[in-house]
Amino acid sequence: MCQAVDENCKDARPTGDCGGSVPTEAETHSWKMEKGVSGDFIFKGVTVLFAFSILAILLLMVVEMARESLPAIGTFGWRFVIGRDWDAVQGNFGALSYIWGSVVSSILALLLATPLSVGTAIFITEIAPKKAGGLIASLVELLAAIPSVIYGLWGVLVMAPWLQKTVEPFLNDRLGFIPIFQGAPYGVSMLAAVFILMIMVVPIITSITKEVLLTVPQSQKEAAIALGATRWEMLRMAVLPYGKSGILGAVILGLGRAVGETMAVTMVIGNTPQISLSLLAPAYTMPSVIANEFAEATSKLHTSALMEIGLILLAVTLIINGLAQLLLWSVTRGQQRGGRP
């Protein structure tokens, strides 16, 4: 913009059409510099402001949550994290069943979703014809746009009855000797929550993994094929190692969604605070108990306990994220070492 005006002026100078006071060469230069510096300065200031405002919001949230949960922290201390008793009438709160429910449901969902998503992404980018791949990719992305309450409704009205009548009795009959498939089939259960979460995180992991795989240089793939690799060997040697860190990043994002998901999980998990090894048993998660009880929590201790659950949820997310970063770091380091001759 600046440049263009300048250029016009230069052209116009001989005819004297450029206004009354024509700036000298030096003046133009300094004016340009000044403008450039202040523009940069403002831009930098704005970005810093934006970045810090996000930090400030996070900090404010943590401080406020910690302040609100002080009564519960003071009353229960560590018993809050290791206790299982949650009784609003007696004013006794322990969050272990909720922590268990959140951690187990998200991790199992990820274990199921990751191979499914990576497989889908490989199919889209490497195996399917371009048009079919594009169609599948947009269908998968469509899944990400469905609101979670719709997943929840479908889960409770369609999936849970199907699980109760077909899947769970089958698991119970054939694999009932394994503790995770024991107990009466209720339909709504940890298993239902795991399935719903899996369906919800698949589009996220798939679309990011797809983008990551697309960045693998064609030359690298061709080199592998030139060495006589089959398609599978090419994927294993040239494509997947290249995208490893990106795929792990995608999984971490999926985990974030799984841990924080509230509505759909609340509708299918059965909302029973218990720690059971069985996947067929109902369970309860941290976001669900907050959503369920916050509106009608009348005693101060109850509100405070729910706030502390929020704080723990934040901490659990941070810990899982940290572990994932550690994994990412160790994997990429291993890759570098492996890459050396």
Added chain:
Amino acid sequence: MFGKIQKSILALALVTGFASAGAASAETLINGAGATFPYPIYSKWFSEYAKVDPSVKFNYQSIGSGGGIKQITEQTVDFGASDKPLSDQELGAAAAAGGKLLHIPTVMGAVVVTYNIPGVGKGLKLTADGLTDIYLGKIKTWNDPRLVKDNPQLKSVNKPIIVVHRSDGSGTTAIFTSYLCSVSLEWTRKVGTGTSVKWPAGLGGKGNEGVAGQIKTTGYTIGYVELAYAFENKLPVAFLKNKSGTFVEPTIASTSAAAAGAAKQMPADYRISLVNQPGKNAYPIAGFTYLLVYEHQKDATKGKKLVEFLNWELKKGQKMAAALLYAPLPANVARMVEKTVKTIKY
């Protein structure tokens, strides 16, 4: 061209701005917040009342009883609403903040027991002990002799009972558990009453629709929902044995009968549980829902308008209740409430 459009937009904005400013100065806005259960009838009343007195506008946020109590205590709203009477402690907190807080019963609701037993139709008969033991997890199958005694059709149903309760904190749960407390010492000792309790058995569904959805899609289940919700969705309802020993079908009339039975010992602040009331036709799981209003209104205009509305609601408004499946206050209770409304000062 553009200038013209801009000018006309500006003119329009100015006109509407003035118009709304003019309306605002003549209109009194009364804010309220609280229980979700009476929201349909309240919004009906507010829209009907706008025709009676166009100068007042009500804005009601159905955020839950807990939130309603909190907001009226902090005086961020002009009236609160709650499905449960306030505890002495809560009343004390409100009194310290804004003076005496009055309970104004508006309508009544009932909680019904619904179920899904394939092959068994409506009209399951339950005693207080039977219902309590199901929710305590002590009666585990549908063909338990204690249930078969009143329901011979259950004899062949050798299936485990799947108990469903509300997972979200709610006034419905408070009324239901206060009933179980009133009929069972064991329940009082082990569980107690509240908007959310520690359930000894069963699955949690979110909201009336969560519980009803669970019951509809799963066989051999039992749960509790609001009367209005059960009627609208044509769920099978259980007949409950009341204090007088009769099995009563939950209806609007039998719900009102519960308050009529309680009228004799009605305390002046209406903080009474209507569960398990005497009376041949009294349905045992019923409760008032209240508006919470300070006795001394700080804003004279708002106070006056609020009292006018309450008087209208106690006469004309009550007639609209049944159509929306709420039980109106019995005449003797409505007269008592009118006297209470007269004590509001502004």
